[in-house]
Amino acid sequence: MKKTAAINIIILLTVLFGISNISSAEGIPYTREDRDRLIRVETKIEAIDRRFDDMQKQTDRLSAIFTAIVVAVIGFAIWDRRTMIRPFENKVKVIEDEIAENRSKLHTLLEALRILSKKNEDVAEVLKRFNLL
Numbered sequence: 774m775k776k777t778a779a780i781n782i783i784i785l786l787t788v789l790f791g792i793s794n795i796s797s798a799e800g801i802p803y804t805r806e807d808r809d810r811l812i813r814v815e816t817k818i819e820a821i822d823r824r825f826d827d828m829q830k831q832t833d834r835l836s837a838i839f840t841a842i843v844v845a846v847i848g849f850a851i852w853d854r855r856t857m858i859r860p861f862e863n864k865v866k867v868i869e870d871e872i873a874e875n876r877s878k879l880h881t882l883l884e885a886l887r888i889l890s891k892k893n894e895d896v897a898e899v900l901k902r903f904n905l906l
Contacts, residue, residue: 887905890906
């Protein structure tokens with residue numbers, strides 16, 4: 774009996790110590806080491822957030838630079854095209870003016886040849902061959 778009583782006391786003490794350890798563990802949800810780990814994790818997460826914010830700002834700056842470059846290139850192309858076409862426009866205007874001036878001279882020349890063809894048969898024949906009479 775002494776053996777069973779001793780075993781019962783040991784079992785009772787083990788159960789009591791086990792319950793006291795469980796209840797004390799419930800009172801403190803985490804240790805100081807856990808708290809320090811949590812602080813380090815939060816610090817790392819904040820650092821990562823700052824890096825993401827910096828990357829976002831850098832991406833915004835790069836897209837703004839890219840947009841400015843594209844606008845500048847398109848503006849330069851339009852300006853270059855206009856400056857390249859302007860001399861051709863001036864040359865065409867000069868040629869049109871010369872043609873208009875020569876047209877009146879041509880009509881005058883044809884009228885003179887028609888008058889001459891009334892007196893000269895060779896001139897009349899040449900004008901008829903080219904359907905000018």
